[in-house]
Amino acid sequence: MSPGQIAALVAAGAFVLLVIVLAIVAVKAARFFDEATIAMRKAHENTDPLFSEANTTLTHVNTQLERVDGITANARAVTGNVSALTSLFTATLGGPLVKAAALSYGVSKAVKARRKAAEQPNKHAKRRPKRSAR
Numbered sequence: 001m002s003p004g005q006i007a008a009l010v011a012a013g014a015f016v017l018l019v020i021v022l023a024i025v026a027v028k029a030a031r032f033f034d035e036a037t038i039a040m041r042k043a044h045e046n047t048d049p050l051f052s053e054a055n056t057t058l059t060h061v062n063t064q065l066e067r068v069d070g071i072t073a074n075a076r077a078v079t080g081n082v083s084a085l086t087s088l089f090t091a092t093l094g095g096p097l098v099k100a101a102a103l104s105y106g107v108s109k110a111v112k113a114r115r116k117a118a119e120q121p122n123k124h125a126k127r128r129p130k131r132s133a134r
Helices: 003-119
Strands: none
Touching: none
16 A cells, blocks of 8 residues: 555545534534424413413503502692691681780780789889879
8 A cells, every 4th residue: 555545545534534523513403403493482382371461460550550540649639638728727717826825825924923923922122112203
């Protein structure tokens, strides 16, 4: 055998090994893509019920939000009514009530001062006598 033939046999053997390795890689890639296809099919089958349940949940949430909007609107109306009632009360009864409270406070202070003066009769004895009008 000549060196050229040996080189050709080595090259042929390397080519056969290369083809075998590429065939193994191709088979494994085919299995991988088959498994990926199956997984995507299962994921697609499981998403339809998930999306329908999510849609139902969103519908219920929207219904509850509409109820909450109604409640907040009613609370806003009640707040406005209470504010108006407070303003009306302050305008009509607030002034007279403040005046009555001030009057009762003044009267109680005057009564206490008279009682105190009655208990201490000589308290003002050192005062100068008043000048009489001539």
